[in-house]
Amino acid sequence: MATFKEGENCHVMEYTTDYRDLATVLKLRGGENESGAQIVVIVSDEDAIKTYGKRMKVASEPQWTTLVLCQLRALQLLANYSKPAISISLDARAEVLHVGDSAQVLSSNMELDDSFTVQSVVYEYGPGGRMTVELTNRAVTLSDILATIERQLERR
Amino acid sequence: MPTLVRQVEGKIYDSRFDDLNGWIEEEDLPPLWAQASYTALAGDPFYSSPYSLLALTKSPANAGNVSAGQYLRRKRTVTVPSGLTSVRMQVRNRWVHAPSTMGFARRVRLGDSLFLDGQVGDEQNVWLWKNDVVNTSAGEKDLRVGVEAYTTVYEVQDNTQYHWFDDIVVCRSGSIKVTNLASGYKAKLFDASDALIVEATESGGIATLDVSNASYPITGRFKIYDGGNNLVHTSELSTDIYGGDEYLYGESYSIAVETDNYIINRQGASSPTSATITFTLKDEDGDPAVGKTINFMTSHGTVNPSSGVTGGDGKTSTTLTATTMGIAVVKGEWPGTDLYPRIYVTIEVSVHRDADSPDGDKEYDIWIQGRKIWDCAVIRVSDNPAEDITELEIPYIDVDVKGLYDFAIYRYGTKLFFGRIEVLTKRIAPTPAMKLEGRSMIQALMRTPIESAVFTNATLKSIIEQIHSQFLAPFKQVLLGTISQHLENISVTLSETDQTAYDLLSKVAALGAATVSVDADRKMHVR
Numbered sequence: 001m002a003t004f005k006e007g008e009n010c011h012v013m014e015y016t017t018d019y020r021d022l023a024t025v026l027k028l029r030g031g032e033n034e035s036g037a038q039i040v041v042i043v044s045d046e047d048a049i050k051t052y053g054k055r056m057k058v059a060s061e062p063q064w065t066t067l068v069l070c071q072l073r074a075l076q077l078l079a080n081y082s083k084p085a086i087s088i089s090l091d092a093r094a095e096v097l098h099v100g101d102s103a104q105v106l107s108s109n110m111e112l113d114d115s116f117t118v119q120s121v122v123y124e125y126g127p128g129g130r131m132t133v134e135l136t137n138r139a140v141t142l143s144d145i146l147a148t149i150e151r152q153l154e155r156r
Numbered sequence: 157m158p159t160l161v162r163q164v165e166g167k168i169y170d171s172r173f174d175d176l177n178g179w180i181e182e183e184d185l186p187p188l189w190a191q192a193s194y195t196a197l198a199g200d201p202f203y204s205s206p207y208s209l210l211a212l213t214k215s216p217a218n219a220g221n222v223s224a225g226q227y228l229r230r231k232r233t234v235t236v237p238s239g240l241t242s243v244r245m246q247v248r249n250r251w252v253h254a255p256s257t258m259g260f261a262r263r264v265r266l267g268d269s270l271f272l273d274g275q276v277g278d279e280q281n282v283w284l285w286k287n288d289v290v291n292t293s294a295g296e297k298d299l300r301v302g303v304e305a306y307t308t309v310y311e312v313q314d315n316t317q318y319h320w321f322d323d324i325v326v327c328r329s330g331s332i333k334v335t336n337l338a339s340g341y342k343a344k345l346f347d348a349s350d351a352l353i354v355e356a357t358e359s360g361g362i363a364t365l366d367v368s369n370a371s372y373p374i375t376g377r378f379k380i381y382d383g384g385n386n387l388v389h390t391s392e393l394s395t396d397i398y399g400g401d402e403y404l405y406g407e408s409y410s411i412a413v414e415t416d417n418y419i420i421n422r423q424g425a426s427s428p429t430s431a432t433i434t435f436t437l438k439d440e441d442g443d444p445a446v447g448k449t450i451n452f453m454t455s456h457g458t459v460n461p462s463s464g465v466t467g468g469d470g471k472t473s474t475t476l477t478a479t480t481m482g483i484a485v486v487k488g489e490w491p492g493t494d495l496y497p498r499i500y501v502t503i504e505v506s507v508h509r510d511a512d513s514p515d516g517d518k519e520y521d522i523w524i525q526g527r528k529i530w531d532c533a534v535i536r537v538s539d540n541p542a543e544d545i546t547e548l549e550i551p552y553i554d555v556d557v558k559g560l561y562d563f564a565i566y567r568y569g570t571k572l573f574f575g576r577i578e579v580l581t582k583r584i585a586p587t588p589a590m591k592l593e594g595r596s597m598i599q600a601l602m603r604t605p606i607e608s609a610v611f612t613n614a615t616l617k618s619i620i621e622q623i624h625s626q627f628l629a630p631f632k633q634v635l636l637g638t639i640s641q642h643l644e645n646i647s648v649t650l651s652e653t654d655q656t657a658y659d660l661l662s663k664v665a666a667l668g669a670a671t672v673s674v675d676a677d678r679k680m681h682v683r
Contacts (some may be wrong), residue, residue: 011584011585012584013583013584014581014582014583015582015583016579016580016581016582017559017579017580017581018578018579018580019560019577019578019579022577027653033350038387039390040390041390042593049485049487049502050206050453050455050485050487051455051485052560053485053503053504054501054502054504055603056603056605058605059653060216066349066350067346067350067377067390068348068349068350071393084559090235091585098178109584110582110584111622117394118548
């Protein structure tokens with residue numbers, strides 16, 4: 001796992017905490033099971049509730065037609081929503097990184113010592129090669145990757 | 157919300173023989189046989205990991221013969237609950253001889269009743285399953301597991317016979333009851349993969365599920381269907397379902413919370429410096445639950461008392477105070493009983509440093525959580541019908557500014573905006589700076605869930621008032637402002653599920669061509 005230490009091989013350009021999607025209780029409405037009954041799953045994160053209170057989010061994903069899959073999906077969604085979304089932009093010394101990789105970030109200025117997922121990397125080749133890395137604490141989904149590709153295409 | 161609560165536990169005794177705690181060895185084999193034979197945990201084979209119980213019988217030289225009835229086994233006591241004349245028992249068992257067969261039978265007894273009598277005709281080196289009813293009576297009974305000679309066992313030097321036991325269960329019966337079901341209701345039991353195990357329709361309010369052929373414990377979940385085959389309840393996945401379990405289907409207790417203040421100031425600052433938080437506990441019939449203890453906790457500051465007993469109205473209160481600014485999430489929890497599950501509720505109180513004291517001479521004045529911000533580079537307020545978003549840029553990093561804090565903007569002493577910080581960006585290069593973004597308190601409406609609401613032939617104005625009083629007023633984040641009079645002239649019938657307060661209010665407002673907004677004084681207007 002790559003490690004970025006502020007002042008040694010990177011500078012933290014931006015550190016954003018986003019509370020807009022925060023949810024500590026998630027209700028997922030799935031599809032219909034074999035009996036034709038709609039699957040509904042409610043999951044909660046007790047630790048997050050202690051900090052942020054009960055905040056419910058209702059989601060609907062009819063592709064889940066078994067209770068187990070619906071429950072697993074609900075837990076996956078809740079794991080994403082039960083903490084504020086953090087995004088970090090780093091100006092770093094170039095090294096090989098891929099979207100989805102984990103990276104450790106240490107910054108005394110931002111009181112940071114945590115691992116994040118690489119959301120995008122932009123390399124600048126040349127003497128003393130550099131890169132701009134965007135990191136997140138959220139799982140990188142296919143839609144994130146598509147959004148990144150779209151941004152890249154727009155820049156051309 | 158209805159729940160399924162286990163009222164009677166079907167399990168009487170269950171062991172996977174992963175330890176032998178409580179099991180004592182008893183044997184009456186001839187002395188030399190006794191020295192060479194033993195019972196112990198075995199790591200291989202087992203039916204359920206990591207061990208099984210092994211009873212090994214071995215014939216040493218000059219040991220003599222074993223007479224019919226002599227035994228080698230483990231024993232422990234189990235208590236059969238009152239009222240039972242029979243129980244259901246299950247055990248996995250296996251055997252092999254080396255080199256020749258001995259006249260030992262695998263036997264399991266409960267008191268005087270013989271449950272398992274596995275003799276040499278059974279297939280060797282495979283796990284066999286015995287599952288049957290055993291007649292018994294209430295009280296303490298000896299449960300014995302091991303081998304007994306069913307005939308004379310002749311001495312054959314070094315002849316050995318292995319007997320293994322695993323997953324022994326004693327439970328009340330081979331059926332599960334779900335009680336308190338309305339006419340036509342069905343109870344279904346599904347496994348972890350959502351495959352149906354068994355189902356039954358109620359008779360006299362009780363659905364009896366036949367699980368006599370299932371291996372206990374069952375891992376699964378119950379689903380309750382109404383007479384129209386609509387799913388009305390799904391239980392959590394459970395790994396300890398046994399024959400003889402009895403579940404009550406019905407309403408559980410409910411707990412509600414309200415505060416007298418959403419915003420308080422830290423101790424020593426101007427009033428109010430405390431919030432009285434009141435919790436109301438109701439029983440399954442919706443009546444006040446009296447004499448129940450509610451435990452109070454907070455994520456910031458202190459609550460005093462830390463627990464309270466509900467009075468005749470089902471209410472009990474605690475007082476929140478704090479010496480520093482922050483967000484307090486106060487939790488009230490009723491621990492539940494064997495019959496009713498634990499329930500809890502939370503409420504947010506915002507603790508400010510002090511009351512805002514805006515400067516009437518300043519064109520713009522920023523206060524975050526009751527603390528003045530002395531320098532602000534950019535203030536951008538966008539006001540539109542859906543939501544008011546404000547952005548601030550502060551030309552330094554203020555470590556005391558945190559996400560979800562309240563912030564207010566004043567212009568010449570008049571409050572222009574009040575909201576909460578929802579996005580907080582810190583930038584180091586080229587110069588340290590902070591950017592804050594937040595919405596007005598309309599965001600509180602957007603995160604208030606309404607599971608279901610029914611309004612029959614009610615005016616739009618009364619529906620809006622009911623939504624506010626029922627779902628928003630207890631939290632004091634959004635106060636009731638103006639509702640346009642013309643909304644009193646339109647009556648509708650509405651039934652909604654899984655909405656936010658904002659979505660429902662917007663829907664009702666739209667029926668009267670009105671919109672919902674929340675002003676800087678946290679007042680909600682529909683006009």
